[in-house]
Amino acid sequence: MTLEHSIETSRPRFFTPGVWVVVAVAMIGAAALLARFVFGLGRVTNLDNGYPWGIWIAIDVACGVALAAGGFTTAFVAHLTNREEFHPLVRPALLTAMIGYTFVALGVMTDLGRFWAMWHVMLPWMWQGNSVLFEVAICVMTYVTVLYIEFLPIVCERFIGRVRLPGVLRVLNAPVDRLLRLLDAALGRVMTVFIILGVVLSCMHQSSLGTLMVISGAKLHPLWQTPMLPLFFLLSAFAVGFAMVIFESLLASKSLGIEPETDLLARLARFIPVLLGIYTIAKAIDLLNRGAFVHLFDGSRANMLFIFEFSLGVVAPFIILMVDRWRHSARGLFTAASLVIAGVVMNRLDVFLLAYTPAIEIRPYFPTPAEFAVTAGFIAMIVLIYRFIVLNFPVIERLEEVRA
Amino acid sequence: MFAFPANIPSRSAREALSRRDFVKISGVCAAGLATAGAARASEKRALDPDRRGVLVDLTVCVGCRRCEWACNNANDLPNGDLSDCDDQSIFKSRRRPTSVHLTVVNRMAGSDGSKPIFVKTQCMHCEHPACVSACLVGAMRKTADGPVIYDASRCIGCRYCMVACPYQFAAYEYENALTPQVKKCQLCQSRTSRGELPACVAMCPVEALTYGRRDELLKLAHERIDCNPDRYVNHVYGEHEGGGTSWLYLADRPFTELGFPALGPDSPAELTETIQHGIFKGFAAPVMLFGLLGAIGKLSHASTAHTHAEHTEKVTP
Ligand code: SF4
Ligand code: SF4
Ligand code: SF4
16 A cells, blocks of 8 residues: 555656646647748748748757757767766657757748758759758758667667557567567667767767858858857857756756756766866857957947857856866756756857848847747647656656656 | 666677678768769859859949839739839838849938939849858759859758848748748849840840840950049959859949948858868768767777676676
């Protein structure tokens, strides 16, 4: 009786009052999404010829890709440098990346004027090798596939020995089980290749996402516009990858009512100040080199944005993580991780939107409620799917221990 | 209880990269090389020496806006009466080409109160266009004889070409929900291929526009400057801007005062393509990264092989 009770309370339910709020946000988003496809971009968004890209690209795509970087950074640290202790963090990060990239693709599709022609990107005779966007698109598509493959062993693990098909399909239980075991064994043999491929593809498109805006030339403010954008994007992707893993892990512990892995996360967090340091040095060299540092003191809007982005996302977390005591506390870790995430989000927003000035501004861009609704709805759906998978698949180790 | 051997479930796989893996890797690389090669083959930009262009002499333009009318007429865009062109109130605001006006004429007052001058604008048909370099499916194409042509049947509507265009001369049909197109001047390719003049050039009553070989237009432009040094600034806009353009401009005052962006002699596409092909040349960097990661994996797995064995025994009874 008591045992059953404890299982009852320790296995979290899918729906809580908070989750219902998220469901509501997702529903509103779905409605706005429907409106976009029925009425078109012009009626639903505030995009114009001066601002061809709005928050769907800046947030859903640019921030989405950056924040899903945890997948490849943890895969690298845990598998390739083979740090056993980090293995519990791999699956949650992989899951985030998988769902995150799926929604990046959906975000792109929402933004495409001719979304039904999206598959042109897959036709070799349409390819245009000079296009940075082409490289990003191909890498992202391949990487999503790799992520799904990397996730398959988790699906196998969930169902092996537990295939229970309903009704007459029951006869298939044994064959399906055997198939799963075969698949699992086969995947086990080739998984290393996919893991390395995932890291390579990530490095490629995370950096190219920065190269994307180089062609916009003078339209992007000189504090950000530099041929080194790919390097900055790559470095910040590394940093935010670790930050996301920490952030999520702490959040998951809280919402699922399990003990946070503070020590483990503190060890992972050590990478962040190193990356932020390299980023700062590279950024300083770049600003000096191009003479763009004069804009650091001109009091313009871009100047303020830059100071905000940099102190929030680089300086503050750097200080917090350099203090041992703070780094070893759940609160310090959570604060620092949140700051890095906020900083990278600001950076992507600046590069894709806020520091972008059209050659001739027809009118300033501010997203419509529908644009916000779609973006918020996508985030809500990500949260719901993440929660569902975490509660039903062996993703979070400690949760499994609780369950077992 | 779950063993959580992470994503490499079997021990054989943990023995990191075997020779077999490297065979696979080289397969991937070969595919990559093939792709890169194909991409480079398509890069070659061969422009005809006799490619066409248009010279706009802004000192001649009277701002009658007949070219706007002719353009809409030739491109089947909504159009008013020819007499509507005489409406001067339209000059109060500065306009840009839109999806229904591929060319617009603005009246620009000089900064020092000098007499206004009229400026016709449309896609410049760059020699090395950013929009063409940006488009991932090749929907924008620079033809060898000059025009930069848009092919809606390839376009996916990402609008990256618009982000790339330094002049903001590409416009989008945002109101169209299903088949929106990028709209810009096509240099009347359908007319010129029949041997006719571009509609706007044919319409211009004062011959402010001259259609012809770009090299000859450049010569003509410099002749005009040389013969009338008081009439013109010594600058043919489009000769070098952003790598050069098919549309060339003459004016009586600095072009920056007329809303023309001050662009360097290199196309914005040049830098991006250099970065892109520098990083991905022959796929060398990604392949090297792949190899490096494989090596890191192999080394670190070897050094911890012992710990591994223990671990595996512990978790899988
Ligand atoms: S060349 Fe043709 S399409 Fe271009 S502005 Fe003139 S009339 Fe319009
Ligand atoms: S002016 Fe803009 S749209 Fe026209 S060819 Fe140049 S980059 Fe392309
Ligand atoms: S909107 Fe069309 S033409 Fe422009 S870059 Fe995208 S696919 Fe190419």
